[in-house]
Amino acid sequence: MTNNLHLVWHKSLVSKEERRHKNGHHSFILWFTGLSASGKSTIANAVEKKLFESNIRSYVLDGDNIRHGLNKDLGFSEEDRNENIRRIGEVAKLFVDSGIVVLSAFISPFREDRDRVRGLLEEHEFIEVYVKCPIEECEKRDPKGLYKKARSGQIKQFTGVDSPYEEPFSPEVTIESHCFSVEECTEQIIDYLKTKRFI
Structure with missing residues (x-):
């Protein structure tokens, strides 16, 4: 384990508030959580496109994409999933x-992990978006064939099959x-952000 005793936080000369002022909007995380194939990444990318068209600086962090780089050393054990979400929370x-809006699309099955990320941020900086979809519908969609592999035993510890998914108790948006439709889901999120005057 790294010894942090000799590390000192270096304070930036530009504040978060100054960056937000220059960008012309609030910065926050839209944390999309839900089962595999529920539509998290699709909706997150559709929301980002809307934000981009409104000149709002934003970026999508996608679960699969992150595991190609930053988190390629992690597996799918509970410990590795915890570490996966911890790293993403810090990023x-x-x-x-x-000063940027980040859209994070991860199954993030455990409430404790999601709450830990929320705890890293200030009030109004973490917006939990629960993409709710019955597992039966997710299995029908199954665009990557993951449920089929999980049911046949080719994939172990798959969320919703042999590993739990803990629904959010009180997400900001469901x-x-x-x-x-994707368009309707996108508008629901955009409407929420406008109502809260985040954008």
């Missing part, structure tokens, strides 16, 4: 500090992706 916090 997302840096985006918020830089999107029922099996009831609404």
Whole structure:
């Protein structure tokens, strides 16, 4: 373990508030959580496109993409999943500090992990978006064939099959992706952000 006794935080000469002022908008995390194939990444990218078109600086952190680089050394044990979310939380916090809106699309199955990320941030900087979709519908979609592999035993510890998914108790936004189109889900999130005057 790294010894942090000799590390000193170096304070920036440019504040988060100054970056937000220059960008012309609030910075925060939209944390998309839900089962595999619930539509997290699709909706997150659709929301980002809307934000981009409105000149709001934003970036999507996608679970699969992050595991190609930053977290390629992690597996899918509970410990590795915890570390996966811890790292993403720290990266997302840096985006918020830089004045950018970050859209984080991760299954993030455990409430404790999501709450830990929330605890890294200030009030109104963590917006939990629960992309709610019945597992039966997710299995019908199964664009990557993961549920099929999990049911056949090729994938172990798969969320919703042989590893739990803990639904959020009180997310800021709940999107029922099996009831609404991607466009409608996107508008629900944009409307929420406008109502809160975050954008």
